[in-house]
Amino acid sequence: MGRFGLGGAWLLVGTVGLVGGCRTQILGGDTDTARGPADDSDGFTVDTSVAATMSLELLYPPYVMEVGEDVVLEGRIRGVDGPGFSASSDVDGPLSATLSADRAFAVPLDGLSAGNHVLTLTATHPEHADVVEELYLGVCAWPEVETFDDASLAGWSLYGDAVWDAGGWLEITTNAQSKSGHIYLTNRVVKPGDFEVSFDFATGGGGYTGADGYSVNIVAVPTVQDLETYIGATSNGGCLGYGSSGPCGSHPVTALHVELDTWHNGEFSDPTSANHIAIARDGDPSDLLVWAALPFEDLTWRRVTVTGRGTRLSIAVDGSVIASKDIPDFQFEGGYLGVSGSTGYAYNHHRFDNLEIRDRCEVP
Ligand SMILES: [Ca+2]
Ligand SMILES: [Ca+2]
Ligand SMILES: [Ca+2]
Numbered sequence: 524m525g526r527f528g529l530g531g532a533w534l535l536v537g538t539v540g541l542v543g544g545c546r547t548q549i550l551g552g553d554t555d556t557a558r559g560p561a562d563d564s565d566g567f568t569v570d571t572s573v574a575a576t577m578s579l580e581l582l583y584p585p586y587v588m589e590v591g592e593d594v595v596l597e598g599r600i601r602g603v604d605g606p607g608f609s610a611s612s613d614v615d616g617p618l619s620a621t622l623s624a625d626r627a628f629a630v631p632l633d634g635l636s637a638g639n640h641v642l643t644l645t646a647t648h649p650e651h652a653d654v655v656e657e658l659y660l661g662v663c664a665w666p667e668v669e670t671f672d673d674a675s676l677a678g679w680s681l682y683g684d685a686v687w688d689a690g691g692w693l694e695i696t697t698n699a700q701s702k703s704g705h706i707y708l709t710n711r712v713v714k715p716g717d718f719e720v721s722f723d724f725a726t727g728g729g730g731y732t733g734a735d736g737y738s739v740n741i742v743a744v745p746t747v748q749d750l751e752t753y754i755g756a757t758s759n760g761g762c763l764g765y766g767s768s769g770p771c772g773s774h775p776v777t778a779l780h781v782e783l784d785t786w787h788n789g790e791f792s793d794p795t796s797a798n799h800i801a802i803a804r805d806g807d808p809s810d811l812l813v814w815a816a817l818p819f820e821d822l823t824w825r826r827v828t829v830t831g832r833g834t835r836l837s838i839a840v841d842g843s844v845i846a847s848k849d850i851p852d853f854q855f856e857g858g859y860l861g862v863s864g865s866t867g868y869a870y871n872h873h874r875f876d877n878l879e880i881r882d883r884c885e886v887p
Pocket of ligand 3: 782784793794801808
């Protein structure tokens with residue numbers, strides 16, 4: 524939970540240089556003498572012998588937050604007893620807010636829509652001019668989940684045998700022998716840095732066991748033309764349509780791959796003869812960074828989430844982490860995201876759906 528208000532250090536809003544996104548306005552210009560108690564309940568002593576003014580105080584106001592994030596804007600009204608309080612956004616209108624007996628207010632921000640907001644906080648009192656605080660807040664968001672329910676596949680480019688299925692998912696190879704397919708999102712790149720990519724997959728239902736599998740790839744090339752050169756340089760079979768270097772070719776590339784491998788290739792250093800989910804890089808399936816065995820050749824949908832936080836890579840399936848490892852020299856470079864796969868003598872469906880990309884969050 525991102526909670527702006529912990530730590531006990533209340534900061535005075537309106538102090539020059541304190542919070543660049545805030546400014547305080549005292550409307551009307553008329554201040555009154557405080558009529559509060561001589562001993563304030565929070566330990567501050569109010570000197571009733573001098574003129575006092577009502578003020579709004581905020582603690583660590585956020586400048587940017589993620590859409591839906593559990594952030595609460597907190598602060599306090601000082602200088603008077605029995606004030607009123609309200610909050611609003613120029614984009615979303617009035618916001619729900621609470622004001623406690625000791626004049627602490629809380630404004631949950633998790634309902635704000637993505638975009639740039641001016642939040643207006645208003646303290647009212649029958650004997651004082653309103654005090655209005657404006658706070659500038661960016662609410663960032665990620666792309667919508669790609670459900671592949673629409674046959675148009677806007678933004679995607681298909682190569683080889685990859686097809687859209689009327690069930691509302693992709694078939695990367697089709698359920699037949701000696702197929703290879705690729706599909707890439709070519710109107711957006713995944714940004715470098717920390718990332719989280721989630722998707723549903725289902726494979727099986729074919730002929731013979733293991734065939735060969737597929738891979739989600741993020742390829743750091745500058746242009747779609749360079750991407751297509753890379754695709755053309757990849758090999759099939761155990762290279763799963765992503766291998767372009769090492770045992771699969773001589774086309775070096777900077778890339779990250781999430782293998783869903785159902786065929787044991789001893790010559791590629793497959794670490795197990797079991798089905799495995801693995802992370803490889805740079806077009807080389809023989810150098811796995813992280814892997815875990817998991818039986819999945821049953822045409823059952825499972826959800827995979829691959830997370831990169833600094834140098835730590837993790838793989839979760841249906842919400843449970845099955846592999847996590849720190850790779851000291853790992854650096855995620857981002858790039859074009861796609862899926863590749865291949866079949867040989869043995870074959871399977873290679874289905875893919877519900878892609879969710881969470882790279883650097885941006886304010887739209
Ligand atoms: Ca779907
Ligand atoms: Ca393999
Ligand atoms: Ca493998």
